[in-house]
Amino acid sequence: MGMTSAEELRQLASESLLAHYAEYCEGAVIVDAEARIVWMNERYPERLGIAMPECVVGQEIEKVIPNSLMRQVVETGRPIMLDIMEYGEAAFVVTRLPLHDKAGKVLGAVGFMLYDDPGHVVSLTARYQRLRRDLAETRKKLAEARKTKYTFASFVGAGTASSVVKQAARRAARTAAPVLILGETGTGKELLAQSIHAASVRAEAPFVAVNIAAVPETLLEAEFFGVAPGAYTGAERNGRDGKFKLADGGTLFLDEIGDMSPALQAKLLRTLQEGEFEPVGSNRLLSVDVRVIAATSRDLEGMVADGSFRADLYYRLNVITLRTPPLRERLEDIALLADYLVDAICRNQGMPPRGIATGAINRLCRHDWPGNVRELANVLERALLMSDSDTLEADDMESVMPTAPAVALPKVVGLRPLGMAEAVAQAEREAIRLALLSSRGNKAEAARQLGISRAALYEKMAALDVDARSA
Structure with missing residues (x-):
């Protein structure tokens, strides 16, 4: 038949x-x-x-x-x-x-x-309506999750170094150019990236972050570009969108860009140049409109020099450069930061409102803060949990901090506690002196190391009576 x-x-x-x-x-x-x-x-x-x-x-x-x-x-x-x-x-x-x-x-x-x-058909209609409501709610939650939590108001600080970097970041928010944020761990690089996105014309579009150091090398390509349906054994039947696709129309934040392998650097460069990519297991190019903000705590210039980071990708990312100052270079912000963090910690822990005394602030100013704001938050949280008083004192700080101060500043002046203004002046004077020594008197280089303009450096040297010849 x-x-x-x-x-x-x-x-x-x-x-x-x-x-x-x-x-x-x-x-x-x-x-x-x-x-x-x-x-x-x-x-x-x-x-x-x-x-x-x-x-x-x-x-x-x-x-x-x-x-x-x-x-x-x-x-x-x-x-x-x-x-x-x-x-x-x-x-x-x-x-x-x-x-x-x-x-x-x-x-x-x-x-x-x-x-x-x-x-x-009532049950069928009811089920359909319920599925529609659930889908709408899921989409709403996903959209909320992809929005930023921070704005420039979240970058606490009124000192020169903080003001300079926030002003530069606001200028960056008015453009669509790639941004490279350099700074030590815990200085607020992602906070600054979210603030730029929130102040840009893409604010209503997704903000998608990828910590390159936290994703295994073998999974990074799929994480970036997604996976086509049935690309390999065990792949999802419907495929999976990558971070570039999820960030389409918005901002993609690449944290710890210095940890990316050379092979993936080449693919990332092509995507940034052409605005298109291929999902893993696909031979079809997808177009994408993404603004990239990258960040690293590593020396990218040194990595370019030794060949571990592609020079062409570095120049592609390094259109606008921002440097987040370490906490030891913005000691004038410690009082504001401490108040802000104490209040936030108390809310998160369900504690009644607490305060922090001037003596405790002075003790904080005598620490080097290698972990920067993240370390400061950790110290304050430990102090709050171990203290029963309404106000944190210097003794509360001593119990949770290293006994030997990393920066040798005078603890007393004429047998009296050091005031906030004096502590800040001492710290700024010492920071300027060390920067001038490191740069062999080159004020432009010293200003760069301090994260301030050369004009601001001259003003502070005059105000603090710092002699460049004695530095």
Whole structure:
């Protein structure tokens, strides 16, 4: 026996469709081009309460079923796929389809009573509505998760170094150029990246962050570019979008960019230059519009010099450069930071509001803070958890900090506690002196190391009575 052709299958399906529907549905009716009844199956008259079915043949459909829309189907040639039709005190779920000849002319229509009680579709409709609500809620939560939590107001600090970097970041937010943020661990690089995004024209679009150092090398390409359906054994059937696709129209933050392998550096460079990429296992290019902000605590210039980081990628990322100052170079901000962090920690821990005394601030100013703001937050949280007083004192700091201060500053002046202004002045004076020593008196280089402008350096040297020759 030969194989059945596609045309034969289509014809067979067409011929059997009416028979199957008429057999399994609650009722079926056929009308001609004038909307006159030409046939009803046995169930339909029973559902309508018609005692003599043969009497309805030849009558206009509205005379038998007043609310029928079969005439509309015949006249328009368009189906009514799902409807609720009322008949006396009853209501039926129905579908209506036009019947065409080979030339496409409407010859009549067929109607099927799918259910004799609309309640049968209530659960289906309710489930559909519930799924729609769940999908909308999930999309809303996902959109919220991809929005930034921080703005420039979150970068606490009023000193020169903080003001300079925030001003430069605000300028960067007005452009679409790539940004490279350099700074030690814990200086707020991601906070600054989120602030730039939140102040940009892309603020309503996604902000997607990738910590390159936290993702295994073998998974980074899939993390960036996504995976095509069935790309490899165990891959998801529908594929998976990568971070570039998720960030389309918004900002992609690449943290610890210095940890990226040379092979992935080349693929990233192509994506940044061409604005397109291939998902893993795909041979189709996808276009993407993403603003990239990269950050690292490593010396990228040194890595370029020794060949471990591509020079062309470095120059592509290094269009706008921001340097987040370490905490030891912005000691004038410690009082503000400490107040802010103490308040935030108390809220997060469910504690009553607490304060911090001047003596405790002085003790904080005498530490080198290699872990920067992250270390400061850790120290303050430990002090708050170990103290029962309403205000943190110097002794509370001593119990959770190294006993030997990393920066030797005077603890007393004339046997009295060092005031905030004096502590800050001492710290700034020492920082400027060390920068001038390191740069061999080159004030432009010293200003760069301090993260301030040369004009600001001259002002501080005059105000603090720092002699460049004695530095």
